[in-house]
Amino acid sequence: SFPSGKKITVVFVIGGPGSGKGTQCAKIVSHFGFTHLSAGDLLREEVKSDTEQGTMIKNLMHEGKLVPSEIIVRLLLKAMLASGNDKFLIDGFPRNEENREAYEKIIKIEPEFVLLIDCSREEMERRILHRNQGRDDDNMETIRRRFEVFQQSTLPVIQHYEKMGKLRRVL
Ligand SMILES: Nc1ncnc2c1ncn2[C@@H]1O[C@H](COP(=O)(O)OP(=O)(O)OP(=O)(O)O)[C@@H](O)[C@H]1O
Ligand SMILES: O=c1ccn([C@@H]2O[C@H](COP(=O)(O)O)[C@@H](O)[C@H]2O)c(=O)[nH]1
Ligand SMILES: [Mg+2]
Numbered sequence: 147s148f149p150s151g152k153k154i155t156v157v158f159v160i161g162g163p164g165s166g167k168g169t170q171c172a173k174i175v176s177h178f179g180f181t182h183l184s185a186g187d188l189l190r191e192e193v194k195s196d197t198e199q200g201t202m203i204k205n206l207m208h209e210g211k212l213v214p215s216e217i218i219v220r221l222l223l224k225a226m227l228a229s230g231n232d233k234f235l236i237d238g239f240p241r242n243e244e245n246r247e248a249y250e251k252i253i254k255i256e257p258e259f260v261l262l263i264d265c266s267r268e269e270m271e272r273r274i275l276h277r278n279q280g281r282d283d284d285n286m287e288t289i290r291r292r293f294e295v296f297q298q299s300t301l302p303v304i305q306h307y308e309k310m311g312k313l314r315r316v317l
Pocket of ligand 3: 167168184186238
């Protein structure tokens with residue numbers, strides 16, 4: 147884990163599917179020296195490795211479901227340590243309360259604040275269908291499932307940080 151005594155800054159960037167998390171993170175990184183870690187990108191990398199775990203992740207992502215918390219938290223920790231940086235923008239995580247609890251137990255670095263990218267569902271859908279990145283989950287059926295997961299599982303996390311006064315909403 148991280149050497150104790152070293153101040154590590156973490157900002158979570160949350161928003162619905164296609165809201166522009168990756169796009170805004172790239173801009174912030176180029177101005178403020180953060181390391182951008184997209185949880186979804188880390189999982190897509192893992193899928194490329196032809197392992198049993200990779201196949202399981204691929205199937206869950208294809209269905210728009212969330213992968214087990216322990217897997218994504220371990221991937222995040224590994225990437226944070228490998229970067230050598232002390233400032234992180236974590237994009238697309240935590241997706242549910244269980245993710246948040248696993249992060250608090252394993253990584254333990256309280257986020258400075260949580261950036262919520264607020265965007266209408268209509269606009270998010272339009273953006274996803276126009277981005278042409280060849281993502282296996284950018285089809286109407288999976289998109290519908292991803293929106294449901296956002297509503298049911300991610301909104302409670304957003305409410306948690308709102309209660310703590312840590313939420314910063316951008317439109
Ligand atoms: N402010 C904006 N105005 C118009 N288009 C945008 C804006 N922000 C992002 N986009 C476009 O919308 C698409 C989705 O953006 P992006 O990939 O950053 O979203 P995301 O939140 O990371 O999505 P996902 O959750 O699926 O990873 C991209 O094609 C991007 O270029
Ligand atoms: O913490 C996470 C982040 C992502 N997933 C899975 O990946 C896809 C795509 O994520 P994007 O952030 O949109 O790139 C998401 O639908 C989940 O299936 C996850 O399980 N946990
Ligand atoms: Mg993204």
